[in-house]
Amino acid sequence: MRRDEMLIGSKAFSSLWKEWQKEYQPLQVLELLLAYIEMPEDLSGEIEETQRLLSYFDPDLAPHDAFWKDVARLVDLAFPEDSLSKKFSIERQIHQLRYLISSQQAQYVRTHYKKTGMTDKEALAVYLRWKPFTMFDQGRLHQKISFCDGKGIYPDGIPSVNLKILLYNRIEFILDSQGNFLNEVDAEQVTESGVVNGASFNYGNFKRHWQLDVEPVQPHDPAFRNRMTKGFRSPNKLRKKWGRKEPEHFDRSFYNPNGIYAQSHRSLANDVKRQARLFLAMVYGFKPVQKKQIKEVHMSKQPQNNKGTAVLGSLVFMALYALGIWHNAVRGNIPFLILWSVLLLVNVSYLIFRLRK
Template sequence: MLIGSKAFNCLWKEWQEEHQPLQVLQLLLAYIEMPEDLSGELKETQDLLSYFDPDLAPHNSFWKDIVRLVDLAFPGDSLSQEGLVERQIHQLRYLISSQQAQYVRRHYKKPGMTDKDALAAYLRWKPFTMFDQGRLHQKIAVRAGEVVYPDGIPSINLKILLYNRIEFILDSQGNFLNEVDAEKVTESGVVNGASFNYGNYKRHWQLDVEPVQPHDPDYRNRMTKGFRSPNKLRKKWGRKAPEQFDKSFYNPKGIYAQSHRSLANDVKRQARAFLAMVYGFKPFHTK
């Protein structure tokens, strides 16, 4: 039975009726043979995703069940504590995002289309947002005084949230960025990729942010070494800390800027262009 199929949904309902939330999650992890640590390798990702029904959509209620179960099973900051289940549940976020990206590719990506084109088609008339400008998904490194982009390719990455849980990250070339991906493994995906959100606004830090340090897979820790996101320092504070302002998301002359505009400004322009793709109108531009 594939996860998301009608047959599995009956089993899923039984699990939730007969077991506690943590036990249900453990059964799911065992069902997909979730490893202690994801390797990021293409074949492993494909094998793990083979347990999911190809028609299991990102907007399916199954994902709401996952969110509810994680919330109940891991009160407070318990998901950040040492433990096999805690580590597997954290890394499951990356696998979920890969599955959801693959759904969009399989059902909406036609020949000649990019991942961005397919996502725009999928999101039409769905309640997605881009209020979070994806600052944390714009990591670069500085080595020997030179700016280094993942894969050596400058990119302005766009973050799209659906139901404030489902996360898609797109690079400037229109590719999905995922920590684990079923079609290609890239440094940019591992460094700046998407991850499904378990927490709501109140629990996002406890369920999605704090567990990263203790539970991220070893391959990601290796590949992200030296890469840093821009800070949030605004211009009025930049005069007091010019070295820090050089690393600001809002500095049009800082190391994260790729034009005569700040990275924040460029992200806004990308967001407007994406909205135009979704709804079929011409984007307006600002200087």
């Protein structure tokens, strides 16, 4: 069978994938995968290259498919501690594969959920409607801007409050204020904002996230991204304590309502929260509460659900979260037990809100 008839994610490839995992060590399986897609040592960021690389993946390979969990597990096993940061070819390719995976996952959403006239954000809202996504991470590192004469300069010259959405704590989507996916490599459009603030698939959780996803950025990011991100900086995490002077560099804080990163006299952190509320409204079909004389970022054609559908959806989520709590309690996985418990409480609160409406 020809390789173009056995795309990654297809049933035929799944059989081959299982054989690889039985016969070879984790690092060898990853090497076979990289060779299969003809992964370059350094991504160029060009649309043609991205399209060619994505052509090896089945268009129906979904972000929630178990294949991606296998990839993350293999990377975790193949690169103990901080070994993925070593300056060798395979480590560089594995790191840059994260960007390609995020591009493939964004393209899946566009292909299967984006109808004529819809934004990427609207398509993603439809895809996530029945899935346990989170927005606890406010994406501070995806809010980079550059500076000139004490003023902030946004990528592409367009002010934006970027929103980070996580699915299963590995799958990452970044959206700008205009509703576009931001990716380092993209099969449809290459933007400065995407390269600077784009999404990347996460191999690790908790401590391993730092070792597998954060530390390798400096030694292994592609040359084109290093060029384009030069001069761009994320906001810092400084906070002003009550009754005390502002700390040094507080003007560049994520939490400063009057700082360089702030828009409309609100801190960037508060603006991200507002965007998160609007996105939740888009996903679940309820109208967000808006304060008077405050203009929200425009969103056209928000998908609307009736009350019965929203309540039914909440009940389904409650069942899923309860199952997650039981599963993690049995395994003694305390961090995820807490996470699922919080999600259940949020969902119960939303259900009460809908029933009272």
